[in-house]
Amino acid sequence: MMTVAAPTTQKSEKFIVPIGPQHPALKEPGHFEFAVDGEIVTDATVRLGYVHRGIEKGTESRNWAQNLYLLERICGICSHTHAFAYVLGVEQLAEVEAPPRARAIRMVVAELERVHSHFLWLGVGAHEAGFDTLFMYSWRDRETVMDLLESLTGNRVNYSACVLGGVKFDINGEQTKGILEGLDFLEKRTHHYLNVIQQDALFLQRTRGVGVMTQQQARQLGVVGPTARASGVARDLRIDAPGQHYNDFNVNMILETDGDLAARFVVRIRDLFESYRIIREILSNMPEGDLVVKRMPRKIKAGETISRVEAPRGEAFYYIKSNGSEMPERIKVRTPTLCNMASVLTLTVGQHLADVPMILVGIDPCFSCNDRSVTVTQPSGQREHWTWEQVRRFGIEYYQRQGGQ
Amino acid sequence: MTLNVTQEWQGVLDKIKNWARINSPWAIHYNSGSCNGCDIEILATLTPRYDVERFGIKLQGSPRHADVLICTGPVTRQSRDRLLRIYEQMPDPKFVIAVGTCAISGGVFQGCYNVIGHIDEVIPVNMYIPGCPPRPEAIIDGVVKLLTSLQAVPESATA
Structure with a gap:
């Protein structure tokens, strides 16, 4: 007809x-x-x-130390990333250098935060696919890393680990043991999740071949972090711009070439193994020394700088300009999302x-x-x-x- | 809903409704400008360790099905209308819980140009849960306290 x-x-x-x-x-x-x-x-x-709350403008009416707490609350999931990038920039401007032990502790918290963020995301991703069992399991296991963060910093979210010129707390032997035990448990679970996302037929139906982004597209769109790495673009600031922090510790690039959703899941899960390895390496080579620099000026020298940190989602970028007073003249933040x-x-x-x-x-x-x-x-x-x-x-x-x- | 019944029967119906509401309050969550910290803790209360569903509390999507509005964060200029609209869409009786320091006082965001202020400048709030962010235990405690206070209302009304 x-x-x-x-x-x-x-x-x-x-x-x-x-x-x-x-x-x-x-x-x-x-x-x-x-x-x-x-x-x-x-x-x-x-x-x-x-x-949109107007945080960037808000920083201009707060002093350098107060801004630490404001900027940390840009995002509750990657709060340490923001504090980390901010203190890096301010330390560059003030020409001070955080002691080695403080740098190591900052990295431990940053990697633990990546673990918590990836577990959180795995759960949310599974929930969107209608796979609530995986959501519940991954969030149950996420509580392990939340406990570790709480035992270190005293808070589950918004850890406030960094201060200008150092960190706020030390990691003692008991805490180290706790972290290592927690990581062993998480590593075992992560192997299980890697199996699930690579083998579960129903889950693969929702992820394999969906939303494919080629390497060229990824470059053109300027994507960052695990999203870029799932499309075969080698982009990880811990490797590209290690700075003083990641210089002493070797980080391996986790790359997948498929560019589809399945690859984005796999990249993040494999990222977890890399984070476990880094945390273990840092904890076994923990430098001794002070936690904070002797003197951190209240007024930061005039000048401008940029600082970048690899957040769980990609590159967090800070531009900081000082006019020599107690407050910054301008802070610009660009987040990976x-x-x-x-x-x-x-x-x-x-x-x-x-x-x-x-x-x-x-x-x-x-x-x-x-x-x-x-x-x-x-x-x-x-x-x-x-x-x-x-x-x-x-x-x-x-x-x-x-x-x- | 009011049926055309005698006062005596109305009292019985109210009791049943209240009993049902206390045993399974449905909650809706809205982030009006929060940093996300409180939101992930609210989500954490639903997951196996805290499992708020054992109290019959269910987080669901539509304001029209909700008894409790859980708000996080200060109110930004852009989300103010949304927050009001969600509140107005909820059927009576409705209860509002403000979770976190920002929802209570504006917190660290006080003075930012796009922040109007705290939740109770826009809508009335029944329960405040302080913390930055509050622990999941604190959130559960807040919700349970709200439910307990509901229990007290009709008894005193009928007494």
């Missing part, structure tokens, strides 16, 4: 699915608009800024709407860092607001239907 379609009217039909800014899966607000033609995404936009966000908008085009949650989660977005939500638009400008939960459900049910065929 021949049907005569009316192409003009059909073409003009654009359906927009808006998602967010309130959704239960991602813990932070962000707003996305996906234009869909049937089930295929044809256009994607993001609206950021729901958690902002670099990676462009890849979501590019990669979702041409994909099924059902894959959108997974692709978004694949970059490990952090909206408070970056400041997030989703709108789906269908080709007539017709708009439909979806909560994140609806999109997630849609994705899971879509694949259930696919499996049933």
